[in-house]
Amino acid sequence: AVVISRPLVPVRRVTPPTSARQQFPVAPGPRALGEVRELKVVPGSLGREREFIDVSRDKRRGRQPGRPISEEQAKSLSGKELLQAAISDRAYIPIRGKKKKPTKKGAKTQITEKAEHKKVIRIEESISVSELSQVMGVKASDLIRKLMQMGKMVTINAQIDADTAAILALEHGYTVEKKGFEVEEFIPEVEVDESKLVIRPPVVTVMGHVDHGKTSLLDAIRQADVAAGEAGGITQHIGAYSVNTPQGPITFLDTPGHEAFTAMRQRGAQVTDLVVLVVAADDGVMPQTVESIKAAKAAGVTILVAINKVDKPGASPERVMQQLTEYELVAEQWGGTTIMLPVSARTKQGIPELLEYIALQSEVLELKANPDKLAAGRVIEAKLEKGRGPVATVLVEEGTLRVGDALVTGVHFGRVRAMMNERGEQVDDVGPGYPVEVLGLSGVPVAGDEFDVVEDEKAAKEVAQHRATKQRQKELGGVKKATLEDLFAKSKASGQKVLNLVVKADVQGSSEAVSQALEKAATKKVGVKILESAVGAITKSDVLTAAAGNAVIVGFNTKPESEIENIASQQGVKILLFGIIYEAVDRIREEMAGLLEPIIKEKPLGKAEVRQVFNIPRVGQIAGSAVTEGVVKRTGHVRVVRDRKVVFTGKIGSLKRVKDDVREVAQGFECGIGVDGFSDVKQGDILEVYELEEIRPSLD
Numbered sequence: 001a002v003v004i005s006r007p008l009v010p011v012r013r014v015t016p017p018t019s020a021r022q023q024f025p026v027a028p029g030p031r032a033l034g035e036v037r038e039l040k041v042v043p044g045s046l047g048r049e050r051e052f053i054d055v056s057r058d059k060r061r062g063r064q065p066g067r068p069i070s071e072e073q074a075k076s077l078s079g080k081e082l083l084q085a086a087i088s089d090r091a092y093i094p095i096r097g098k099k100k101k102p103t104k105k106g107a108k109t110q111i112t113e114k115a116e117h118k119k120v121i122r123i124e125e126s127i128s129v130s131e132l133s134q135v136m137g138v139k140a141s142d143l144i145r146k147l148m149q150m151g152k153m154v155t156i157n158a159q160i161d162a163d164t165a166a167i168l169a170l171e172h173g174y175t176v177e178k179k180g181f182e183v184e185e186f187i188p189e190v191e192v193d194e195s196k197l198v199i200r201p202p203v204v205t206v207m208g209h210v211d212h213g214k215t216s217l218l219d220a221i222r223q224a225d226v227a228a229g230e231a232g233g234i235t236q237h238i239g240a241y242s243v244n245t246p247q248g249p250i251t252f253l254d255t256p257g258h259e260a261f262t263a264m265r266q267r268g269a270q271v272t273d274l275v276v277l278v279v280a281a282d283d284g285v286m287p288q289t290v291e292s293i294k295a296a297k298a299a300g301v302t303i304l305v306a307i308n309k310v311d312k313p314g315a316s317p318e319r320v321m322q323q324l325t326e327y328e329l330v331a332e333q334w335g336g337t338t339i340m341l342p343v344s345a346r347t348k349q350g351i352p353e354l355l356e357y358i359a360l361q362s363e364v365l366e367l368k369a370n371p372d373k374l375a376a377g378r379v380i381e382a383k384l385e386k387g388r389g390p391v392a393t394v395l396v397e398e399g400t401l402r403v404g405d406a407l408v409t410g411v412h413f414g415r416v417r418a419m420m421n422e423r424g425e426q427v428d429d430v431g432p433g434y435p436v437e438v439l440g441l442s443g444v445p446v447a448g449d450e451f452d453v454v455e456d457e458k459a460a461k462e463v464a465q466h467r468a469t470k471q472r473q474k475e476l477g478g479v480k481k482a483t484l485e486d487l488f489a490k491s492k493a494s495g496q497k498v499l500n501l502v503v504k505a506d507v508q509g510s511s512e513a514v515s516q517a518l519e520k521a522a523t524k525k526v527g528v529k530i531l532e533s534a535v536g537a538i539t540k541s542d543v544l545t546a547a548a549g550n551a552v553i554v555g556f557n558t559k560p561e562s563e564i565e566n567i568a569s570q571q572g573v574k575i576l577l578f579g580i581i582y583e584a585v586d587r588i589r590e591e592m593a594g595l596l597e598p599i600i601k602e603k604p605l606g607k608a609e610v611r612q613v614f615n616i617p618r619v620g621q622i623a624g625s626a627v628t629e630g631v632v633k634r635t636g637h638v639r640v641v642r643d644r645k646v647v648f649t650g651k652i653g654s655l656k657r658v659k660d661d662v663r664e665v666a667q668g669f670e671c672g673i674g675v676d677g678f679s680d681v682k683q684g685d686i687l688e689v690y691e692l693e694e695i696r697p698s699l700d
Contacts, residue, residue: 119174126159136172143168193370200369200433201242201249202362203271203395207296208278209286213308216345217278218254221245221355240380240393240435241422247359251395251433253380271378271395274361276354277305281315281342285323293327302361303329305340306354317342369432374453375399379409380435382444382508384536390441394451401436401453402429406460409451411468413460414441444535447509497526497595499588500551502542503533506558510581511535514556517585523699526592537561538575547571552591554584589699598694606630608665608673610685622654622672623681632689633664638675641686648678652689 121127121135129147133140133156140156146168147154154160160168166176206214222243239254253272275296279289296303305324307317321331321340330336339357343350377397385391392409394401401407405416417440419427430436442464445451454460501518505511515533522528531549532542538553538560546553546568553568555577560568568575576591578584608625615621625632634655640648653676655662657669665671675681 120177121165121169121174122177123162123165126161127165128157128159129154130156132160132165132168136169136174138172146171196370196372197368198371200367200431201251202273202358202365202367203251203253203433204274204276204358205253205255205272205301206276206278207255207292209280209283209288209292212278212280212283212286212289213345214278215239215254217306217308217343217351218252220345220348220351221252239422240395242434245355245359247355249433250355250358251435253395253435271380271397272299272301273365273367274358275301275303276358277303278308279305279320279324281307281310281317281320282312283309284316284320285327290327293329302365303338304354304357304361305329305331305338306343306350307340308343308345310342310349311344311347367433369398371400371431373399375401375405375407375430376450376452377401377432379445379447379449379451381447382535383506384444384534386537388439390439390444392438392441392445392451393435394438395435396430396432398432399453400429400431401438405453406455406457407438407441407451407453408460408463409441409445410449411464411471412441412443412445413457413464415457416440444508447507447512496524497592498529499526499592499595500529500531500546500549501588502531502546502549502551502553503556504538504542504553504558505533505535505556508535510556514554514581514584517581518554518588521585521589521592523592525697525699526595528588528592538564540564540567543568543571543573546573552576552588554578554588556581556584593696593699596697596699599697600692601695603691603693604630605636605689605691606632606667608632608671608687608689610681610683610687611670613681613683614672620653620674621679621681622656622674623685623687624670625673625687626670627665627667629667630689631664631666632671632673632687633691634662636689636691638673639688639690640675640678640681641688642682642684647680647685648675650678651676653677 121132129140129143132138133143144154144156147160147164150164150167152160152164162176162178169176206218208214218239218241222241239252241252241254243250243252275292277289277292277296279285293303305320307320309315310317317340321334324331324338324340325334325336329338329340331338331340333340339361341350341354341357343354375396376399377395379392380395381393383391390412394409401416401419403416403419407414407416416438419430419439420437421427422435427436454463503511503515503518505514511533515530519528519530531551532545534542537558538555540561542553543564545551551573553573553575555575557579559577560575565575576584576587578587606627607629608623608627610623610625612624613621614624632652632655634652636652638650638652639646652673654672654674655665656672657665662671673687675687
C-alpha cells in the first residue's frame with residue numbers, strides 16, 4: 001500500500017496518458033495541479049469504488065493508517081493511480097480487510113465421457129421424451145425432431161415405447177434395458193404337487209343362438225325358473241350356478257345368445273371344461289350357433305350338442321345334425337366323435353342322459369386341482385350395487401378362496417369381506433371349480449380378468465398400482481404413425497355428425513356389450529362416441545358428464561338415483577332406459593337419424609290466375625284470383641310468375657272465399673289471396689302454390 005501523509009507537499013505533476021484522461025475526465029482544481037491529500041492507494045483496486053470506504057473514517061474509529069513513503073516511491077505509481085489520487089480527496093481501503101490473493105491460473109476444463117456401464121438406461125414399458133432427454137443430456141427438441149422424422153408426432157410429455165427409446169439412445173451412445181416389475185415376488189408360481197390334487201367339479205358352459213332354450217334347459221336341470229326373470233325372455237348376463245346331480249356337482253355357466261354379447265360368450269368358452277351347444281330342432285343352425293362353435297374350438301374345449309325343442313311340431317333333429325357337419329361336428333351315430341342328444345326342456349326328455357355324458361367326459365378329462373394353495377381363478381361377471389359396493393362373480397380354478405383373503409384382479413384389489421353362492425347364502429370358503437360372489441374389492445373389475453390371492457393387502461395394492469401405472473403409460477404411449485391416408489380420412493370425417501353417449505349398465509359384461517353394440521351402429525353419416533361406460537345407477541356425475549359433452553345417457557337395466565331426473569331436466573340431458581339390447585340399438589339409431597339435416601322437398605299444390613286486384617285499407621293488396629289447377633291452401637307458399645318469370649317468392653298471408661276466411665280453395669272456384677310481403681301483384685299474374693315437406697334422410 002502507498003500512503004501520502006500531511007503536511008501537503010508539492011508533488012511533481014505527472015501527466016497521465018491520453019487514454020487515462022479520456023477514462024477519468026476531471027475539472028481543473030487545486031488537487032488537479034499536484035496537491036494530494038492523505039491517501040491510501042491499494043494497487044489493483046482503483047476504480048472499484050463500491051468495495052472501499054474512506055480512510056478518514058478508519059482514523060476516527062482508531063484504525064492505524066498505512067506507513068508514509070518517499071517521493072521516489074511515489075514516482076513508481078502508474079499514471080492511472082496518480083490520476084485517481086489527484087481527482088479525489090477520499091482514500092479507500094477494502095471492506096473485507098485483507099487483500100485477495102490472485103487466483104492461480106489452472107488448466108482448461110477437459111470434456112470427459114461417461115463410462116460404458118453408466119450409459120445404460122433402464123425402463124419398463126415406456127418412458128417420456130422429457131425423461132429420456134434428461135438421462136442422456138440431449139435437448140428434448142432434438143429427440144422430438146428425430147421422432148417426427150420417424151413418423152411419430154409427439155410432445156415433450158408423450159410416452160414412447162422401449163423399442164423407440166432404444167433407437168434414440170443408440171444414436172447417442174446409450175443402450176436401453178427393460179426392467180420389469182417382478183410380479184412373481186407377490187404371486188409366486190407353485191409347483192404342482194400330485195399328492196395334493198383332488199377331483200373338482202367340471203365347468204360346463206351352455207352356448208347357442210338366442211331363444212334356442214339355453215336358460216330353459218338349465219332351469220330343467222336346476223329345477224328352477226331363471227328364464228322368467230330375464231327381460232324379454234332372453235339372457236343378457238353370464239349366470240354361474242353349481243348344481244348337485246346324481247353324477248356329482250357340476251358348475252354351469254349360462255351365456256347370452258344375442259349377437260351383441262360376443263365377448264361374453266368368448267369369455268365363457270375360455271374358463272370352461274365342456275361346452276353344451278344348444279340348437280333348436282325347429283330352427284336349426286343360426287349365426288350365433290356358428291359363433292359359439294368357433295369360440296369353443298378356439299378355446300380347445302370339447303363340445304356336446306343338445307338338440308332342444310324336439311317335442312315341438314316341425315322339429316327335425318336329423319336336419320340339425322346334417323347342418324352341423326358343415327362345421328366339422330359329426331354325430332357319433334354317423335361315425336363321428338361329437339355327442340348329440342335330442343332333449344326337451346319342457347318335458348325333460350334326454351336331460352338325464354345329458355348329465356351322464358357330462359360326467360363321463362369330465363372323467364375322461366381327469367379334472368383335478370390343489371385346494372391347499374392360494375386361490376386363483378377368473379372374474380365371470382362384475383357389477384356395482386348400492387349398499388354393497390363392487391360385487392364380482394368369480395370362478396375359483398385353483399386353491400381355496402376364504403373370507404379375509406387379500407385378492408388382486410387387474411387394477412383393483414381388496415380383502416374379501418363376504419362371499420355368497422348362487423342362492424344368496426353366505427359361505428366362508430369356496431373350493432376349486434365353484435362360482436361365488438365376492439365383496440370387498442376397491443372397484444368394479446373387468447369381466448374376464450384373472451384374480452389371484454396374495455399374502456397380504458399391501459402386496460395386492462402394489463401389484464394393482466403397478467398394473468394401473470403400466471396401463472396409463474400404455475395409453476399415453478399410444479403414438480400413432482401419421483400417414484396421408486389418416487389426414488385425408490380425418491379431414492373427411494370432420495364434417496361427420498357424432499352422437500355422444502354415456503352408458504350405464506347393471507353389470508360389467510352388459511356395459512361392455514351395450515357399448516360395443518352401440519358403436520357398431522355408427523354409419524358413414526353419423527358416428528357414435530362413448531364418452532363413458534360404467535357400472536351402477538345413473539348418478540349426478542353422469543348427468544354433468546353428459547351435459548358437458550352434449551351426450552345422451554343410456555341406462556341398461558339400471559335407473560337414475562333420486563332427484564337425478566330433475567337435475568337432468570335442468571341440464572337438458574336426455575336419459576333413455578332399456579332392458580333389452582336390441583331395443584336400445586333401434587332407439588339410438590333414431591337419435592342418430594335426428595342429427596342429420598332433413599331434406600326439404602317442394603310439393604306442388606295448385607295454380608291461380610289473378611283476375612282483378614283490390615286495394616283494401618288497413619289490409620293491403622288482395623288478388624282476386626281463380627284457381628285453375630289443384631288447390632290453394634292457406635298454409636302454402638306462393639310464387640308470383642309474370643311473363644314466365646318469377647318476380648316474388650313468399651307465403652300466403654290470407655285466403656278468403658267471398659267474405660269468409662277459408663283453409664283451402666279447390667279448382668274452379670274464385671278467391672281472394674293476400675301475398676305476405678308483396679304489394680305489386682298485377683292482373684294476369686300466375687300464383688303457383690306449393691308446400692315444403694321435410695324428408696328424414698337415411699343413416700346408410
